[in-house]
Amino acid sequence: MTAQAELEREETETMTVREAIREALREELARDEDVYIMGEDVGAFGGVLEVTGDLYEEFGEERVRDTPIAEAGYVGAATGAAATGTRPVIELMFSDFIGVSMEQIMNQMAKMRYMFGGKTEIPVTVRATEGGGMGAASQHSGTVHAWISHFPGLKAVAPGTAAAAKGLTKAAIRSNDPVFVFENKMIYEQQGDVPTDEDYIVPIGEAAVEREGEDVTVVATQRLVGESLDVADRLAGDVSVEVIDPRSLYPLDTETIAESLRKTGRMVVADETPLSYGTHAEIITRAQEEAFFSLDAPIQRVGTPDTHMPFSTPLEQEVLPDGEGVENAIRRIT
Amino acid sequence: MANYTLDTEDGRLEALRRMLTIREFDTKAGEYFADGEIPGFVHLYIGEEAVGVGTCAALEPDDYITSTHRGHGHCIAKGLDTKLMMAELFGKRSGYCNGKGGSMHIADVDAGMLGANGIVGAGPPLATGAALSIDYQDRDQVALAFLGDGAVAQGQVHEAVNMASTWNLPAVFLVENNKYGEATPVEKQHNVKQLSDTAQAYDIPGVTVDGMDVTAVTEAVEEARKRARAGDGPTMIEAETYRYNGHYEGDEQNYRDEEEVAQWKERDAIESFKERLIDRGELTEAEFEELQAEVEDEIADAVEYAQNSDLPEPEEAYEDMFSEPVPEVEQFASRLRTDGGSSGGDSR
Structure with a gap:
């Protein structure tokens, strides 16, 4: 089912990605008393990214808890708390700060359940914002979801639409596994139709066909979903473009991608992570494993060309993958 | 009700039994590791028994602990089953972690044991988190982190203690100062005279106790537990102790001399506690021999269970x-x- 068909079955309201995430948080806080939010300035201040907003007024300081600037400490505490009966939702602010807390993520959060023979659950959600485009320079613009998707024991989702932002955030909070929600900072103001049903979730591991097409498949994530849909509009009548948002990076819905490739025979993968050893490589590998004999052209990659995100606008615009890059990639193979 | 408490004669005998059990368990673990039957690494707790047992004697059964790479003693003190522990060391499916964890990752969350840990200093943030769950759900428990002297130098330990004290959480940080962080003496890793002095940075009590004296350890932890439950926040306790074996089995120990080891052995925690119980008329030499024989049987059974268990x-x-x-x-x-x-x- 396409994303549009999915939404047509639901009561929806138009809202931004930021509002959709806040709504997901609000609904889950109201639904389950064991759920609480922790992070830097998420309380009365409303969050540096203005996502938690007024939740502090509604739920109080115990449930929307400000932490010290101590990422390893509070990510570790959230892991310990998740192992002992509560369900913390961490806002890690910029995904670059995952570096500061990586030990607790990779050696504790990701490994505890497995090392302990499955005898504990770690129901923790980690939200972090990714991406360049606002001149935040290298330490506040990274796109690092390949690290987390690569690391066994963690699940990773990355919404490209407001509906997915709400549905994935809720699925993450309800999951008994550690789930990272990667929010691209350039699409917080992007609007979309969002189901109002309080039990609307996007199951982790299900991709969405955002637009159907016949000639080429674009697998795009986060900001590049919207930009690829714009490209598809522009090329309509010339090239028929199918756009898929994987939504979930790990687990990854290989079948939806492979099925599309069997139909179109051509594929572009657009994702803001650096090109080498990353998200693109994984999606392409799986696609060719499943649909090699349907391929009519080499699969193309659009991503960050293995640099950090530079500060100055012309430099940043040079390396930031965008719709133009997607269009060029489509032109190369159609 | 606690598993055992040093306030009663039965409790004191149980504490002695657990100290003996730890020593016997780790003696056998060392032997079967040397034989090659136990794979990986083992870090033995021999010499430090009074710390684990004195601590857990002051805890309630549903209190949480986080442990270290040297965790067998904490497990036994907390009441874990030596059969399932030994089976885990042997990599057997019947072990606590179905053979996935081994010596460094034994855990039993239902028994309040949140895991031995192969990363130095990783336990305290987890304990702070467990204390947060307790506080959030208003439960009558505490969370205690065992950490070594080496871990006190770790950044994430600072973050954990700072958060627990700032949020007034029911946590206890129990530093086992066994004088060496791996192969490097404690004074070459820290600038403070006593590791408990670091507590001042968090405005929480910091006390140093004789870790070779099970009673002294228990009294300090009882006090810390009371304080935590009263809503007065965490305490840092430094227990001065000594590991008789190397950092890991096979460690050549060129960083210390035999005389130093011998001096600590003269203050052996099990010997001194045994003498004290005999002096008080609560134990005879014959009863001690009997206790020792029972413990040896228990561990022999644990080894047999492990050897006879299936591999995964x-x-x-x-x-x-x-x-x-x-x-x-x-x-x-x-x-x-x-x-x-x-x-x-x-x-x-």
Whole structure:
């Protein structure tokens, strides 16, 4: 089912990605008393990214808890708390700060359940914002979801639409596994139709066909979903473009991608992570494993060309993958 | 009710039994490691028994602990089953972690044991988190982190203690100062005279106790537990102790001399506690011998249980990753079931 068909079955309201995430948080806080939010300035201040907003007024300081600037400490505490009966939702602010807390993520959060023979659950959600485009320079613009998707024991989702932002955030909070929600900072103001049903979730591991097409498949994530849909509009009548948002990076819905490739025979993968050893490589590998004999052209990659995100606008615009890059990639193979 | 408490004669005998059990367990663990029957690494707790036992005697059964790479003693003190522990060391399916954890990762969350840990200093943030759950749900428990002297230098330990004290959480940080962080003496790793002095940075009590005296340890932890439950926040306790063996089995120990080891052994925690109980008329030499024989039987049974237990089946490698399994991992299990043999991670 396409994303549009999915939404047509639901009561929806138009809202931004930021509002959709806040709504997901609000609904889950109201639904389950064991759920609480922790992070830097998420309380009365409303969050540096203005996502938690007024939740502090509604739920109080115990449930929307400000932490010290101590990422390893509070990510570790959230892991310990998740192992002992509560369900913390961490806002890690910029995904670059995952570096500061990586030990607790990779050696504790990701490994505890497995090392302990499955005898504990770690129901923790980690939200972090990714991406360049606002001149935040290298330490506040990274796109690092390949690290987390690569690391066994963690699940990773990355919404490209407001509906997915709400549905994935809720699925993450309800999951008994550690789930990272990667929010691209350039699409917080992007609007979309969002189901109002309080039990609307996007199951982790299900991709969405955002637009159907016949000639080429674009697998795009986060900001590049919207930009690829714009490209598809522009090329309509010339090239028929199918756009898929994987939504979930790990687990990854290989079948939806492979099925599309069997139909179109051509594929572009657009994702803001650096090109080498990353998200693109994984999606392409799986696609060719499943649909090699349907391929009519080499699969193309659009991503960050293995640099950090530079500060100055012309430099940043040079390396930031965008719709133009997607269009060029489509032109190369159609 | 506590498992055992040093306030009663039965409790004191139980504490002695557990100290003996730890020593016997780790003696055998060392032997079977040397024989090659136990794979990986083992870090033995021999010499430090009074710390684990004195601590857990002051805790309630549903209190949480986080442990270290040197965790066997904490497990036994907390009441874990030596059979399931030994089976885990032997890599058997019947072990606490179904053979997935081994010596450095024994855990039993239901018994309040949140895991031995192979990363120095990683336990305190987890304990702060457990204390947060307790506080959030208003439960009558505390969370105690065991950490070594080496861990006090770790940044994440500072973050954990700072958060627990700032949030007034029911946590206790128990530093086992066994004088060496791996092979480097404690004074070459820290600038403070006593590691408990670091508590001043958090405005929480910091006390140093004789870790070779089970009673002294228990009294300090009782006080810390009371304080935590009263809502007055965490305490840092430094227990000065000594490991008789190397950092790990096979450690050549060129960083210390035999005389130093001998001096600490003269203050042996089990010997001195035993003498004290005999002096008080609560134990005779014959009763001690009997206790020792019982403990040796228990550990012999544990070894036998471990040796007779099954190894895991290869497909069990693909279990326990997630609460909700993922096809990325499941495909290997199903392939093993249909094709047999080792798949070794080839993706098709």
